[in-house]
Amino acid sequence: MLHVGLTGNIASGKSYVSLKFAELGAHVIDADRIVHELLVGRSETKEKIVEAFGNGILCSDGLIDRKVLGRMVFRDQDKRLLLNSLIHPAVGEEIQRRIFEREKISTGGIVIVEAALIVETGSDDTYHRLVVVFCDPALQVSRLMERDNLAFEEAKARINSQMPIEEKLKFADYTIDTSGTLKQTHTQVESVYRDLLIQERHLNESGA
Numbered sequence: 001m002l003h004v005g006l007t008g009n010i011a012s013g014k015s016y017v018s019l020k021f022a023e024l025g026a027h028v029i030d031a032d033r034i035v036h037e038l039l040v041g042r043s044e045t046k047e048k049i050v051e052a053f054g055n056g057i058l059c060s061d062g063l064i065d066r067k068v069l070g071r072m073v074f075r076d077q078d079k080r081l082l083l084n085s086l087i088h089p090a091v092g093e094e095i096q097r098r099i100f101e102r103e104k105i106s107t108g109g110i111v112i113v114e115a116a117l118i119v120e121t122g123s124d125d126t127y128h129r130l131v132v133v134f135c136d137p138a139l140q141v142s143r144l145m146e147r148d149n150l151a152f153e154e155a156k157a158r159i160n161s162q163m164p165i166e167e168k169l170k171f172a173d174y175t176i177d178t179s180g181t182l183k184q185t186h187t188q189v190e191s192v193y194r195d196l197l198i199q200e201r202h203l204n205e206s207g208a
Contacts, residue, residue: 002110002200003126007118008133009143009162013178013185017133018114020189026196027102031051031115034094035087039064045090050195052082075120088121110200119168129199131192132172136179145165179197 006028008014012161017031022028038045040063049064051056057069073080099111112131118124135143137159144155174192178185196207 001107002203004112004125004196005111005118005124005126006112006114007116007124007130007132007168008132009140009165009168010116010158011140011202012133012165013143013176014114014116014133014136015180016174016185017131017189018112018179019042020186021110021112021193024190024193025121026112028094029098029111029113031091031095031113034091036066038087038090038094039066043090045087047096048086049083052086053079054135070158074161077161078141080161084117084121088117089117092121092123103142108204109199110196116162120163124171128203129196130171131174131176132165132168133176134169135177136186139179166186 004026004046006018018028032111037043039049042048046064046167048109049069053072057063057064057072059065069083073083095113095115099113102111113127115123118127118130140159141155144150144158148155150158150183175197176185176188176192
């Protein structure tokens with residue numbers, strides 16, 4: 001099975017691209033969804049986060065308010081690094097478990113892991129190929145403001161808190177620019193997927 005990482009910065013269009021890959025036949029694992037699952041219930045990860053950041057991040061129903069937590073960590077690099085250190089080991093383990101379970105069903109096909117911090121965590125070398133999604137910076141700000149109901153300065157601060165996309169693009173085997181129409185993005189996804197199918201076939205033939 002070909003393992004593909006799909007990354008990009010906030011509001012760059014990763015979710016739409018991963019959806020299109022899924023429609024084409026890829027098995028997609030969403031790291032953000034795994035994070036959500038870890039933050040509900042009584043997981044060890046959730047308990048560590050509450051211990052580190054306090055009960056002020058909890059909603060009245062006991063769930064972690066991700067918007068409150070997000071505001072805290074986007075303004076403070078040390079807190080952001082602390083949060084990542086608490087979350088990402090568990091997320092990485094769950095991703096590997098899901099890939100393992102998938103490969104028990106079939107060793108063929110393409111599994112795509114959508115995650116924002118693949119390059120930052122150094123996990124890019126665990127994938128056969130890496131796809132980096134990006135868009136025009138002004139469009140990125142606009143998307144983030146609309147999606148999360150943020151003011152311009154707060155949206156810019158969140159974007160600036162991440163690794164510059166120019167750095168991530170250096171690691172890319174494939175890039176997808178979502179600045180244009182949905183059709184233009186879809187065309188790029190189809191092109192990348194066709195090539196990934198070739199890579200997957202070569203991988204299976206080599207027995208790697």
